[in-house]
Amino acid sequence: MKVELQRKIEDLHARYAHALDDDRLEEWPGFFTENGVYRIATAENEARGLPLPVLYCDSRAMMRDRVQSLRHANIYEPQRYRHMVSSVLVEKLDDQHVKSTSNFLVIRIMQDGGTTVFASGKYLDRILLTPEPQYEERVVICDSRRFDTLLAIPL
Numbered sequence: 001m002k003v004e005l006q007r008k009i010e011d012l013h014a015r016y017a018h019a020l021d022d023d024r025l026e027e028w029p030g031f032f033t034e035n036g037v038y039r040i041a042t043a044e045n046e047a048r049g050l051p052l053p054v055l056y057c058d059s060r061a062m063m064r065d066r067v068q069s070l071r072h073a074n075i076y077e078p079q080r081y082r083h084m085v086s087s088v089l090v091e092k093l094d095d096q097h098v099k100s101t102s103n104f105l106v107i108r109i110m111q112d113g114g115t116t117v118f119a120s121g122k123y124l125d126r127i128l129l130t131p132e133p134q135y136e137e138r139v140v141i142c143d144s145r146r147f148d149t150l151l152a153i154p155l
Contacts, residue, residue: 005090005092005098006088006090008129008133009088009090009098009100009127009133010088012031012127012132012133012134012135013085013088013100013102013123014085015031016028016031016135017083017085019031020081020083020153020154020155021080021081021082021083023080025067025070025071025153025154026064026067028063028067028154029060029061029063029064029067030060031134031135032060032063032134032135032136032138033060033128033134033135033136034059034060035058035059035060035136036058036059036060036063036134036135036136036137036138037056037057037058037136037137037138037139038055038056038057038063038135038137038138038140038154039053039055039056039057039137039138039139039140040053040054040055040056040140040142040151040155041053041054041139041140041141041142042054042141042142042144042145043121043141043142043143043144043145044145045145046141054142054147054151055151055154066154070152070153076152077110077111078110078111079108079109079110079111079152079153080108080109080153081106081107081108081109081118081153081155082106082107082109083104083105083106083155084104084105084106084107085102085103085104085123086102086103086104086105087102087103088100088101088102089101089102093126095129096128096129097126097127097128097129097136098126098127098129098133099124099125099126099127100123100124100125100127101122101123101124101125102122102123102125103120103121103122103123104119104120104121104122104123104140104155105117105119105120106118106119106120106155119142119143119144119147119155120142120143120144121140121141121142121143121155122141123138123139123140123141124137124138124139124141125137125138125139140155142155
């Protein structure tokens with residue numbers, strides 16, 4: 001049973017990363033429960049207990065608004081990401097929930113072909129075990145406190 005649970009969680013993480021990397025941003029809110037929380041913070045702020053996030057959404061509706069802004073209102077240089085997710089740990093909390101911790105690396109590819117390491121860090125997830133697992137909370141802890149451009153696309 002543990003192997004099956006691990007596979008389900010790794011599959012959720014992979015589908016999430018592929019949706020973002022393939023510019024299917026409209027699918028992003030669907031990975032979360034209706035009142036799911038998405039928060040990006042820096043490791044430094046997290047370690048110091050400072051609550052100010054880099055980005056915060058507390059519902060699918062807020063995430064959908066973010067995607068609409070990205071598509072129609074925000075002006076940013078065209079770019080895309082390539083996620084690498086590794087070292088996935090899964091801990092069952094109860095019959096309905098698991099906690100997952102994993103590492104990530106995001107490569108940013110600019111329109112001119114320039115490629116850089118954009119972000120690295122870890123995901124701290126609380127996941128609801130529905131037939132298709134969903135994030136109740138995804139906290140993105142970035143190793144660096146510096147972002148060299150507008151954080152346009154979710155990590």
